[in-house]
Amino acid sequence: MQKEIEITIAPEHIANEQIILQNLSRALKVDVSTIKHHEVLKRSIDARSRKVIYRLQVRAYINEFPNKEIAAITYQKLTDAKTVIIVGAGPAGLFAALQCIENGLKPIVIERGKDVKQRRRDLAAINKQGLVNTESNYCYGEGGAGTYSDGKLYTRSNKRGDINKVLQIFVQHGADQDILIDARPHIGTNKLPHIITAIRETIQNAGGEVLFDSKLTDFIIESGKIKGVIINQEQELLSNSVILATGHSARDIYELLHQKNILIEAKPFALGVRIEHPQQIIDSAQYHCDIRSEFLPPAYYSMVEQVKTRGVFSFCMCPGGIIAPCATGQDEIVVNGWSPSKRNNPFANSGTVVQVTLDDVQGYDPLRMLNFQSEIEQLAFEAGGGNLVAPAQRMIDFVENRLSVDLPKNSYLPGTKSVMLDNILPSFVASSLKAALPLFGKKMKGYYTNEAILVGVESRTSSPVRIPRDRETYQHPQINGLYPCAEGAGYAGGIVSAAIDGVNCANAILNN
Incomplete structure (x- = not known):
């Protein structure tokens, strides 16, 4: 028999399994020996009264053991798959790429900035010398703005998609399992680069591509349909599906869209x-x-x-x-x-x-x-x-x-x-x-x-521009095959909500 119940624990006992079991026993009114296993589902701090406590939502297994399920997603190697171009290697772009692989589509992620390791040098120049590399900084580069600005995973986007799946993928790639239960999960800037690297390697090992120093400089559009993009003003990359996940600071993208008379809106x-x-x-x-x-x-x-x-x-x-x-x-x-x-x-x-x-x-x-x-x-x-x-x-x-x-x-x-x-x-x-x-x-x-x-x-709390899209197909109303995505398009705010939006765009491509 399984039962879920909330118990409270003093901070000094939060790591004491025996005391947690005793509290469970009292709350459930069963003998301790009958609780064969327990798992914490959610953990939060309650500081509303002078005595600060932890609140734990716990699943207890009474006279039974849990069935061990393998939560890890297996990403199969792609062969002869249709390509999807993903512009931006932030959380939206990376999770869109993972979902494309699950859906049997080959993602080609283009990123204007550098990989996480190379970004460190440019961040050091910003902090120590006040020098800004306009293509590699806290906002641009592998992992996006979140990589070197905290990794907070708190979100209210419960209705947009599977939050737990996003967290599980982070854990699968090296994040601490505590993010699955903490009320305000947080990875930390010191740990995120390794996790982002692991996600990129998963994409590449499955047959996807991740291209750095590859700045989107134009769209290839014919008769209202996307045909591909131009990188660094010279290289053509062709696909009839493009996910635009450039983040809230890519001002040149908004200007490019406006120059090409592609509808955007002030936000x-x-x-x-x-x-x-x-x-x-x-x-x-x-x-x-x-x-x-x-x-x-x-x-x-x-x-x-x-x-x-x-x-x-x-x-x-x-x-x-x-x-x-x-x-x-x-x-x-x-x-x-x-x-x-x-x-x-x-x-x-x-x-x-x-x-x-x-x-x-x-x-x-x-x-x-x-x-x-x-x-x-x-x-x-x-x-x-x-x-x-x-x-x-x-x-x-x-x-x-x-x-x-x-x-x-x-x-x-x-x-x-x-x-x-x-x-x-x-x-x-x-x-x-x-x-x-x-x-x-x-x-x-x-x-x-x-x-x-x-x-x-x-000033960069969210995008000051919205790139409109159809609610059902996720495509731009004027350009078939162009999928505005996440923070840069005005549809998400934060790592998890951006990741969910990336997943939704990848699924929309499959459905369309």
């Missing part, structure tokens, strides 16, 4: 700053303690507030994390955050952003939101003075309209410069943040403090 996004606190402040507030227990991970938070008609919310929170420079072009500042798997850095950072609506940027140009985003990033670069030095301000100084005399120690490696962020952020963004931050402080003790630093700008 709302969010804009703000990345806020960093000492991790100890967040731990103390969330766990109601002076010093965090060794049995608890660095604390997480999520904030949201409505300021008049505009939403202000935290985004991509990184406990024990680092603020990273994520520009993809020259003379722009873009910041994001990431954490290693242990989340053991002394700071906690989170994007804190304000909704930007289509009414905020007047006009009919489908690129107007993108241009608006770009203008703010250039202002931030100018304010920082170059070399990717980021404009920054202490939190209370920002709210009270004071230039910070100095800035607290922080994790942003290229450096920060004290400025008035009002001179960079649009007035409606600045005023909304100023109204929301004290309210966040009322929700979480210690949050509203001048020990926190605001670093600008957090």
